[in-house]
Amino acid sequence: MFAQFMPDRDPVTPVQHLAPDGTLTDGVVASMSDEEALDALRWMMLTRIFDTKAMSLQRQGRFGTFSQVTGQEATIVGSASALDPAIDWVVPQYRELPALLRQGLPLEQFMLYFMGNPAGGQIPEGVNVLPIQISLAAQIPQAVGLAWGLQLQQTGGVVVVYFGDGASSEGDFHEACNLAGVLKAPVVFMLSNNGWAISTPRHKQSRAKNLAARAPGYGFPGVVVDGNDVLGVHSVTSAAVARARAGDGPTLIEAITYRMGPHNTADDPTRYVSEGDLAAWRPLDPIERVQRYLAARGRWDDTIRARIEGELAREVDRALAVARAAPAPNAAQIFEHVYVDPPATLCRQRGARLESLA
Amino acid sequence: MFAQFMPDRDPVTPVQHLAPDGTLTDGVVASMSDEEALDALRWMMLTRIFDTKAMSLQRQGRFGTFSQVTGQEATIVGSASALDPAIDWVVPQYRELPALLRQGLPLEQFMLYFMGNPAGGQIPEGVNVLPIQISLAAQIPQAVGLAWGLQLQQTGGVVVVYFGDGASSEGDFHEACNLAGVLKAPVVFMLSNNGWAISTPRHKQSRAKNLAARAPGYGFPGVVVDGNDVLGVHSVTSAAVARARAGDGPTLIEAITYRMGPHNTADDPTRYVSEGDLAAWRPLDPIERVQRYLAARGRWDDTIRARIEGELAREVDRALAVARAAPAPNAAQIFEHVYVDPPATLCRQRGARLESLA
Amino acid sequence: MSGAAETVATSSAAATTMTMTMTMIEAIRDALTLAMERDERVIVLGEDVGVLGGVFRATDGLQQRFGDKRVVDTPLAEGAIIGAAIGLAVSGLIPVPELQFLGFGHQAFHQIGQQVARFRFRSQGRHGMPITIRSPFGGGVRTPELHSDAFEALYAHCPGLKVVMPANAYDAKGLLLAAIRDPDPVLFLEPLRGYRLISGEVPTDDYTVALGLSNVVRVGDDVTLIAYSAAVQLCIKAADVLAEHHGVSAHVLDLRSIVPLDVDGLVAAVERTGRAVVVHEAPRTAGFGAELVATIQREAFYSLQAPVERVTAPDTPYPLGGIEDLYVPQVDDVVRGVLATLER
Amino acid sequence: MSGAAETVATSSAAATTMTMTMTMIEAIRDALTLAMERDERVIVLGEDVGVLGGVFRATDGLQQRFGDKRVVDTPLAEGAIIGAAIGLAVSGLIPVPELQFLGFGHQAFHQIGQQVARFRFRSQGRHGMPITIRSPFGGGVRTPELHSDAFEALYAHCPGLKVVMPANAYDAKGLLLAAIRDPDPVLFLEPLRGYRLISGEVPTDDYTVALGLSNVVRVGDDVTLIAYSAAVQLCIKAADVLAEHHGVSAHVLDLRSIVPLDVDGLVAAVERTGRAVVVHEAPRTAGFGAELVATIQREAFYSLQAPVERVTAPDTPYPLGGIEDLYVPQVDDVVRGVLATLER
Ligand SMILES: Cc1ncc(C[n+]2csc(CCOP(=O)(O)OP(=O)(O)O)c2C)c(N)n1
Ligand SMILES: Cc1ncc(C[n+]2csc(CCOP(=O)(O)OP(=O)(O)O)c2C)c(N)n1
Ligand SMILES: [Mg+2]
Numbered sequence A, B: 001m002f003a004q005f006m007p008d009r010d011p012v013t014p015v016q017h018l019a020p021d022g023t024l025t026d027g028v029v030a031s032m033s034d035e036e037a038l039d040a041l042r043w044m045m046l047t048r049i050f051d052t053k054a055m056s057l058q059r060q061g062r063f064g065t066f067s068q069v070t071g072q073e074a075t076i077v078g079s080a081s082a083l084d085p086a087i088d089w090v091v092p093q094y095r096e097l098p099a100l101l102r103q104g105l106p107l108e109q110f111m112l113y114f115m116g117n118p119a120g121g122q123i124p125e126g127v128n129v130l131p132i133q134i135s136l137a138a139q140i141p142q143a144v145g146l147a148w149g150l151q152l153q154q155t156g157g158v159v160v161v162y163f164g165d166g167a168s169s170e171g172d173f174h175e176a177c178n179l180a181g182v183l184k185a186p187v188v189f190m191l192s193n194n195g196w197a198i199s200t201p202r203h204k205q206s207r208a209k210n211l212a213a214r215a216p217g218y219g220f221p222g223v224v225v226d227g228n229d230v231l232g233v234h235s236v237t238s239a240a241v242a243r244a245r246a247g248d249g250p251t252l253i254e255a256i257t258y259r260m261g262p263h264n265t266a267d268d269p270t271r272y273v274s275e276g277d278l279a280a281w282r283p284l285d286p287i288e289r290v291q292r293y294l295a296a297r298g299r300w301d302d303t304i305r306a307r308i309e310g311e312l313a314r315e316v317d318r319a320l321a322v323a324r325a326a327p328a329p330n331a332a333q334i335f336e337h338v339y340v341d342p343p344a345t346l347c348r349q350r351g352a353r354l355e356s357l358a
Numbered sequence C, D: 001m002s003g004a005a006e007t008v009a010t011s012s013a014a015a016t017t018m019t020m021t022m023t024m025i026e027a028i029r030d031a032l033t034l035a036m037e038r039d040e041r042v043i044v045l046g047e048d049v050g051v052l053g054g055v056f057r058a059t060d061g062l063q064q065r066f067g068d069k070r071v072v073d074t075p076l077a078e079g080a081i082i083g084a085a086i087g088l089a090v091s092g093l094i095p096v097p098e099l100q101f102l103g104f105g106h107q108a109f110h111q112i113g114q115q116v117a118r119f120r121f122r123s124q125g126r127h128g129m130p131i132t133i134r135s136p137f138g139g140g141v142r143t144p145e146l147h148s149d150a151f152e153a154l155y156a157h158c159p160g161l162k163v164v165m166p167a168n169a170y171d172a173k174g175l176l177l178a179a180i181r182d183p184d185p186v187l188f189l190e191p192l193r194g195y196r197l198i199s200g201e202v203p204t205d206d207y208t209v210a211l212g213l214s215n216v217v218r219v220g221d222d223v224t225l226i227a228y229s230a231a232v233q234l235c236i237k238a239a240d241v242l243a244e245h246h247g248v249s250a251h252v253l254d255l256r257s258i259v260p261l262d263v264d265g266l267v268a269a270v271e272r273t274g275r276a277v278v279v280h281e282a283p284r285t286a287g288f289g290a291e292l293v294a295t296i297q298r299e300a301f302y303s304l305q306a307p308v309e310r311v312t313a314p315d316t317p318y319p320l321g322g323i324e325d326l327y328v329p330q331v332d333d334v335v336r337g338v339l340a341t342l343e344r
């Protein structure tokens, strides 16, 4: 063929540490201790419980439009747990709840946000996360700038930025990766390839067999990992974080996973997702996989499950109670945090608005 | 290493058919007949003569800001000459004069445009080119849409879109390549890597050793070619055009060349280009290379040169005379071709403006 | 709607007989279907417009009917969707791209404002742009961040573009058909809150409503309310309240498009009452209301008995759903604006 | 400039003694140098800002002086430049990105209008955005297509942003220092035609000019001219012509920033004469002039003796250089606008 750079004919085999049956791949040393794996499992299960709860609240009109993590927990938790929340940052898209929680965001903040209360957007000081990003891919250059700033100030911090297979088609993805390559910025690009962008299947999103194949075009490595394998994701992310921390620059990680629910609560996936596809992915569930693994190691059984599920359900209820107890949002919040030093015209608008509602 | 996709350590060796001394690479069959090579040479020389002339006019204030092709003629002419102007299209950035001329754009149009006369923007019916694009990379998705349209209407046409190494950092490049890959659109992405984006050197533009390495990330091939070798460029472009015409989709061609002059007439490259770099590239001049090749084949000598240079100089003078004879631009042109069916407010503005100037 | 008679008068189908009750989204879908049926060159492209039929179902059924070559699910890249539409237009087709929400038109802003809008001018007439960009916009239904913004003023400031903003189902169909058949590029903005809430009698036939003609939807004497898109409904409701509780007779004008702007209709509507209130969802500063006020004060200066009032959102970002009703103008706000204007 | 005394009064350095004649570009470079010298967190980034010192030399010498970690040549991607600036700000730095021309800000529009402008709001105060985006804009010097547009109105309609537009060298320096030190994001627009043509006496010391205070640059009685950026010079020249040839005494107000807008200064200036003409380079429809007229007609309604006139470019794309002087308002156009206003 006439070209030096040829596209792959087939997807590569993803890195996998934990097989669907919960056994470790031959020759692999587990990237987490049992304690760490249990901790990861808790975040995954918490998210799943929250998803179910929030979905039912949404159906009753008591929660806004939101996107579940269901099925993708290993991708998010495996990667986030490679970070040191004290110095590292998480830059989310919108489907990364457990990563935000692990960084220290109170669950009730997240709930408030999706209940439509502006106060929910508040990120406590010291919690190293950016706000949820609705404008797809816009967060990616922001993450690069943040990593660049950490590098300039020699904090030792690393940024993990999340985005979907859909978002990876946006120009911002490209501009950000290219800039990060040039700067050798300490950033990990975490592409959650969950097979769909709303109704658009992965194969209509790009003809590339693997999206990680784009990394060499920016001068850094790309890895494909089984996104339903928390140990595998943790391992490649840890390696990428170490690389970044050492000053060797970015990595693009493509985690192959599957969105097991609707795009969000406003979506009807039966219009485009086949039951067959869902059936094929069900046995690959990321939570059950770790449970099998830990069970085989004597660290998981029905008693432990019952205890932990109880704890997590109480945590969700607690957060919900806090969120519900928050003061109802009010008109003054429209004007808060827009400027430090608001224009006089805006102050007048504020006065008029509050007066008219009084 | 932990990654399936690793960046190249070194640039690949570009495809080369014609060595700087004008000899054919062993085993290569020339991709053009002598007649075709002579024709290509004429376009290249015409451009060089125009560049010199226009630069001197610009210095006298009789021509606007423009960008010379000098040094990059083989990239533009080698690729454009792979097209059938009757059905194929050229979508330019701004440094591709000979490609536009070969498609049929009258030289005087181009001149008028750079003299600041809106009439210069007029593209005659049947000349398959889009306007010069100043907004970097914006032309790339447009070219993909055009190729898509030709495909849908089964015209058999192919689109070659030009852009620089700088423009390849824009999001539009990425979005366009990805869309073209999905559609298998009949488009050739022609990246003129001339080492600079104004003062920004190629190595600060991207850490990738070759920009063509991005193609696999969109599911199609990428080729690197010696951009100062008109036969090599012609050969890879012809192959890419054939691929596209056959329905096999896009190709990204990176032509390695060098900008031998300023970025444009407003630029002072002595602030950032070293004399050493220029000295290294001078012996690689694309025009002299074809002349040596043709001379060795008995198709070039000082008599032929003198005749052709005379013809080309007369052609430039002719076009200049036509451009100069064009009516001076007038206020009515501000309002022409904005809408087919202009809003009444605009018609009133037109009336008021023309009256006020009367 | 009292303007219906006038509406039909300005439309291309004089003797339409069959009508059906349609929501705005149904009317839009009907227009797309007719446009595609009548002209093979019309092609629909965008995110999720095909198999899913659009996140609001505006394009539902079109792919089944016209095939996946004419109704195309694109990758997720707004700049490429609009950029590609330009190329499709050059090739001789009539693209009708969808922006899933106007809030994501920003990603394509360079392709819309600088490219689509100027292509005919830049090529001095060679490459026309018969593109109609459809997009839902506006708030009121608690969508996530950035989904509810009303950015019409930004596009109205891009010479070369037309900006059409229907307020009811009849106009949605007739204006969309007119937009698709217009040789100039049109940004066609659909009030997402009205997709299912607003409905009316719509002829099943093909008809167009001319771009650039406003519509008097309520005749009144004391004050003129001026709006477009969903805000027209707000003004009609405010007019009811004003009549019922305040003895005020409000004249309501639906602009239908902001580019072209029907200056004559606007001036006539204002001159009738001598007082005017302009209503829109977008923030006040540099919103399209400013243009309306500036035009009114120049063209109807001597008949104005009070300053023209603007009822708009404040100059802050669109907030989360919990307080959006305190942000986006409500009927009460319009009423208050009118009463203030009457007192001056 | 007659407003100089007032200017100094609003600035932070009361007792500045040393001054130098500087062009606007020199004043801007001087401000950047001082800002970087005084605050290590300030970092300059953009296309060609480093080795070349910017295509207009605004950043000339900064990289030699402050190193290539603080003055950074980026790849060619406006969205990434602004996006990265957001991240840099979150990390605690004070980025001063340059857009090489405002015409290419469209590529970053989503990062500016939706992200930079809203980040503080979206994070409810956690992540402030002390970013100053500098960009040359406007016409008059026959730049290639898309280089000359005046897009200020688009940004003025993005809540959360401030838009500062100096008209002279003194203000350029003082306002830029104020902008960089302002905790809110500022779009700082520099009239490229004024870079070398406009010059004046500028203190060599550090001083700021407060954002949001307009400046009376000429006192007059018959009509008020309102402008910002390069159009202020136009108004001053028009005032000369009006005085000399038409016996008209024009009052000239330089707004200096359009967000914040000095409504009190504006109203006072208009009330003084009862007649006003607003001048800008941007196209008329939905230009910032509309906002000014709308504000004036509301706040100064009862003192207006004639409709406020707008002198602007028409609603067409910026044309090629050969006819730009027929497109962009000239002194004559302002004079004509004034005379028409006086006749009404
Ligand atoms: C710039 C932009 N365009 C379009 C949308 C509408 N939209 C919201 S989510 C979505 C699909 C995203 O897919 P992906 O990035 O794969 O993330 P996933 O939802 O699968 O996690 C789309 C099109 C948006 N939010 N932002
Ligand atoms: C979107 C955009 N950003 C910035 C510019 C300003 N600019 C004009 S040419 C240029 C460099 C382009 O470099 P490259 O694409 O390599 O083309 P070359 O000039 O080398 O042929 C820049 C930054 C522009 N015209 N458009
Ligand atoms: Mg996805």
Ligand SMILES: [Mg+2]
Pocket: B164, B165, B166, B192, B193, B194, B195, B196, B197, B198
């Ligand atoms: Mg280049």
